[in-house]
Amino acid sequence: MGDKIFTKQGWVESLRGLAGDYMVFVPVKEGDMYAFRHLDNDTKVAFDDYHNTRMSPKSIVYPQSERMFEYSLDKQDPDCNILKEVPKTFAPQAIVGIRPCDAHAFQISKRNFDTPEYRDPWWVQRYEATTLIGLGCNSPRSTCFCTAMGGGPFDEEGLDVLMFDMGETYLVRALTDKGEAFLGKLNGGRSADKTDREAALRLSDHVRDGMPDVVPVDPIRNKEIKDIFDASFWDDVAFACLNCGTCTFLCPACWCFDVQDEVYGREGDRIRNWDSCMFPLFTLHGSGHNPRAKKFQRVRQRFMHKFKYYVDKFDDGFQCTGCGRCVQFCPVNIDIRDVLRLMSDEPPVRLSA
């Protein structure tokens, strides 16, 4: 299928026509911020005015809290204390308007949840049921640095469809079979011609040219773990940190979780919840010993994981997409780009305008 052109209004109407086939998520404005919400008949879609959502769309594949198992604690019940999987369906869903950085984050998380030895059944099945319809970024924010992390404002990695905002219209391009299937169900639109495609290319090239240069992985990969771990700058980096966990909570590529049992009368659930390396409880042993008892150790862990341990483990870029949420929302203005520069001894990441 070739590229298609939709009027902006026609695109949203076509999406509404998918109700029977997909659960469609779109960005909407809530207060001063944006969030991905289910598209229904009166949803006011914010494709035109949003830079990105405050919370990343990771929760659509990986909910903040998820019931894993349920069980009876009633001794009269023959199945007392036997865990049963919570029944779930993984119906087709689509995230329309996801930014390329957030799609890139699913590729990063996939390495954690879909491994040769073990597959996380909930993450994998929900991810496989999800179609990602990206919206290229015409005007990245000052906190955006996707290009530095190997992505880009119109990067296709991890997307099934890419939309170009051409002003009055969207040029829509299928990138995968999943994307073809999604577009095949849409009504309306016309085929894009050469002029449309050239205009889209000019747009994406122009935006990319204003973005920071890629940060090379080699200077960090070639260092020993301990050389960065023992560097003198960690106290300074951590000085203002509150360990509030906002950065890890908003990060589309942070995947750590906790598992807890909750009991209601004679029934219980095993639940998993997002967790954060910013919290001392994350690593506290039963004995009382804590390998990361100090704040600076936890701050160091976050950056070492993203920029060194991940690099050493997977040898494919950083565990960061440059979405800039942690920079934008950190209450004490810790800037991950500054820390990356310290770790790599590279010149500062050039900020976009």
Add this chain to the structure above:
Amino acid sequence: MENPYLPYPVCIDNIVTETDDRSLKTFRLVFINPEDRDNFVYAPGQFAELSVPGKGEIPIGIASSPTEEGFVSFTVNRVGLVSTFLHNMKEGDIIGIRGPLGNSYPWDRMEGKNVVIIGGGFAFTTLRSSIVFMIDPKNRSRFNNIRVVYGARNPGMLLYRDELMAWEKRDDIEMHITVDGTDDPDWKYNVGFVPSVTEEKITSADNAIAIVCGPPIMIKFTQPVLEKLGFSPENIILSLEMRMKCGIGMCGRCNIGDKYVCKDGPVFSQAEMKRLPPEY
């Protein structure tokens, strides 16, 4: 899709209180479904998650040996929510186990070698598994001499006392039991910390691999002793502990550098540990 978080249901078949202070109990568990028992194939050094419905899961080293068929056993120290609840459970109660998890001691590399086992306190569990495995008639000829240094705070804190006495009497395993201190005038074994007893009793590192499992302080002070005795970093094998949840390398908390203790470990050579940060 197979669910790696789903525990096998097991029945608590037998509970033994190991120590005088009753803080350590050994739970013998029997699988409810025979196919689960057949799937649970393990090697000494591996661990499992014990799953107590309503409370949670704890990662515990497997104390039984694969040569002991029909059950798996775990020695649990009472420290937190799950272990305290488990200590109050009864024979016949149902819990779950998830595993086996992690790597094991390097059994391929240990074939034909002299094996030195060094353990302290309640970390002796997977070492007990290893000893039972090695002295089994089917396996004993695969290993050269076996030397064991095992220490506890006092005689009442030694695990598996009946077995220790039985091993003492054998001539195919050299036992060096020690306690930090005792007021028992009839104590006929060693008094002293594990590192110094190791230095005194293990006189040769020839063709030998040392397996070390114990509290962090013991691990710390035993390593230089082994180095002095001539063990190379590749031949010093450490088994580590960490707070864990998933046990399969996904939840993110048990890392030391780029390694997860649950999946890449819990067994590491000292050579591997030297390139990792001392964050454990």
